[in-house]
Amino acid sequence: MAADGQEGAGMSVRVVIVDDHRLFRSGVRAELGAVVEVVGEAHDVDSAVAAIGELKPDVVLLDVHMPGGGGIEVLRRALSTGSRFLALSVSDAAEDVIGVIRAGARGYVTKNISGSELTDAIVRVAEGDAVFSPRLAGFVLDAFASTEAPPIDPELDSLTQREREVLRLIARGYAYKEIAKELFISVKTVETHVSSVLRKLQLSNRHELSRWATARRLV
Known part of the structure; x- marks a missing residue:
């Protein structure tokens, strides 16, 4: 819903898709709304870091598990570029969610998300919001907000x-x-x-x- 409003405003969000499966990258590209402009793709850590450094996207759609060290390694090497990062993963494990958020990602959504929902999430992350699939938000709250959360190891x-x-x-x-x-x-x-x-x-x-x-x- 929010994505429709932003499309009407004529805004365009430049995105790089990072995932080691070419067919998945193509599917994501096809599903995203007109408000999102896919300016590049990458299939592993090294190509992701190179693409982010060269293209300076507004948002990086980042897979968590892939060759070369995974999403956390991309964040470690490319967070200083100024791009914002939205994790898009098949994994809904608390360890993956918390690890990527600690490393600097602005949100985490799972791959069963719809195209319109993903478009909305990208726009919101580009504007500075933190975005999570509903059940994943609890992991983050437990890790960062609760006084009963386990200490950082x-x-x-x-x-x-x-x-x-x-x-x-x-x-x-x-x-x-x-x-x-x-x-x-x-x-x-x-x-x-x-x-x-x-x-x-x-x-x-x-x-x-x-x-x-x-x-x-x-x-």
Whole structure:
């Protein structure tokens, strides 16, 4: 509804779509209202950072899980450009929502959103509002507003999104080769991430990593 009013005002919001599935990017482009101008697309972290830096969009539609470190890594490297970020993900996990918002996104909506609702969300984020799918707003309130919210975990926050993904799979019992296949990275890259996580958490081996992740319900 709000999107219709803004379209009438002749405003145009410049958007870059970041998602590792080409067909999904095409579908989003087709569903967005005339008020939104898609000026670019990207399929991984590096191409996203390059596109955002070059095109300076008003809003970046950002997938949470993708090759190269995920949405949090894009935010870490591109938040200073001045663009606003709206996470658009199939995941409705509290950890993903809170992690992306902590990293600087202005909102988080799930991929079952309609085209008109997504258009409205983009416009609102461009104007400075924070926008969330209804049930996700509770996660954010719990994490940031409630006095009973769990404290920020500095050890967990020290890990990149990809390091968390590797850690979660290790805790589930995946071998390095299986992790590499799951995340579309090399075994050597998996080993590098594991070494980095061990160093940051001051742990000695993958068994300690598994216990650490399980204790924080990351599995």
